[in-house]
Amino acid sequence: MSHVEDETTPEPSIDGHSETDDQSGTAGGDEKFTFEDVSVVMGTYNEAEAIGTVLSDIEEVTDGKAEVVCVDGSSDRTPEIAREHGARVIEQEPQGYGVAVKAAVLAPDRPIVVTTDCDDTYPMEQLPEFLAFINEGYDVVSGDRLYHGADAMPAFNRLGNHLFAATASVLMGTRVHDTTTGMRAYRREVVEEIEWTENTGLSAELLIRPKMRGYEIREHPIEYRERAGQSKLDPIEGGLAIGKSIVTVCLEEQLR
Numbered sequence: 001m002s003h004v005e006d007e008t009t010p011e012p013s014i015d016g017h018s019e020t021d022d023q024s025g026t027a028g029g030d031e032k033f034t035f036e037d038v039s040v041v042m043g044t045y046n047e048a049e050a051i052g053t054v055l056s057d058i059e060e061v062t063d064g065k066a067e068v069v070c071v072d073g074s075s076d077r078t079p080e081i082a083r084e085h086g087a088r089v090i091e092q093e094p095q096g097y098g099v100a101v102k103a104a105v106l107a108p109d110r111p112i113v114v115t116t117d118c119d120d121t122y123p124m125e126q127l128p129e130f131l132a133f134i135n136e137g138y139d140v141v142s143g144d145r146l147y148h149g150a151d152a153m154p155a156f157n158r159l160g161n162h163l164f165a166a167t168a169s170v171l172m173g174t175r176v177h178d179t180t181t182g183m184r185a186y187r188r189e190v191v192e193e194i195e196w197t198e199n200t201g202l203s204a205e206l207l208i209r210p211k212m213r214g215y216e217i218r219e220h221p222i223e224y225r226e227r228a229g230q231s232k233l234d235p236i237e238g239g240l241a242i243g244k245s246i247v248t249v250c251l252e253e254q255l256r
């Protein structure tokens with residue numbers, strides 16, 4: 001059974017620390033993952049204004065235990081700042097969001113992969129809640145920005161994101177609330193077992209394909225902040241590309 005819920009908070013402890021001594025980290029068993037099992041990954045493209053805050057927040061929340069991977073195409077100081085914070089930096093020519101994030105989710109060896117944007121919009125302080133849901137047995141935990149209203153999001157983007165979620169829900173035959181969020185946790189085998197085809201629409205694809213293949217998905221409300229630094233997404237061109245990805249991916253999955 002696969003289901004999407006987003007109203008309740010997790011039952012178990014959400015401090016993200018292990019209840020057992022088992023650190024081996026294979027999914028599906030009884031062991032609890034800790035932040036030592038987590039890689040936080042992101043595409044970074046000229047995010048010098050935000051990256052210091054994002055990486056400090058991850059360090060603080062995970063007690064320095066989570067690995068950080070940045071797939072970087074910047075021409076500014078972003079990669080230097082990333083290295084100063086101990087992140088692993090993979091250099092890549094800028095080719096769009098999805099090309100970077102696909103490389104980022106496939107880079108880690110750790111069993112849990114968390115994505116975020118490097119623009120200080122996503123609440124790293126909620127990482128323990130994401131880990132708690134993975135430890136409850138979910139395969140994907142998806143941050144739902146729209147649940148709390150997403151007042152910090154430009155109105156046009158907010159409307160677009162509601163429309164994407166409505167379209168995807170109709171085409172999938174099941175309700176999803178935020179298809180284009182950048183903050184999610186995945187069991188590593190989910191990202192490894194599926195072939196990813198989209199670029200600007202990768203975020204939607206990363207939710208839709210697992211959902212339609214029966215993985216256990218949990219949408220979880222998150223706070224969303226105003227972006228630091230310049231957006232890399234053209235709202236109209238990017239929006240059209242995302243809409244096309246949603247339709248293509250849903251139809252491909254229906255026909256599988």
Ligand SMILES: Nc1nc2c(ncn2[C@@H]2O[C@H](COP(=O)(O)OP(=O)(O)OP(=O)(O)O)[C@@H](O)[C@H]2O)c(=O)[nH]1
Nearest residue numbers: 043044045071073094095096097100118231232233
């Ligand atoms: N390496 C790399 N990273 C990218 C590329 N395009 C976007 N990114 C990164 O991907 C993340 C998402 O891009 P954003 O500009 O935040 O896109 P968005 O979240 O749709 O738009 P905003 O609402 O303005 O934040 C950011 O961390 C970017 O730096 C790229 O071509 N290469």
Ligand SMILES: [Mg+2]
Nearest residue numbers: 117119121182
């Ligand atoms: Mg962003």
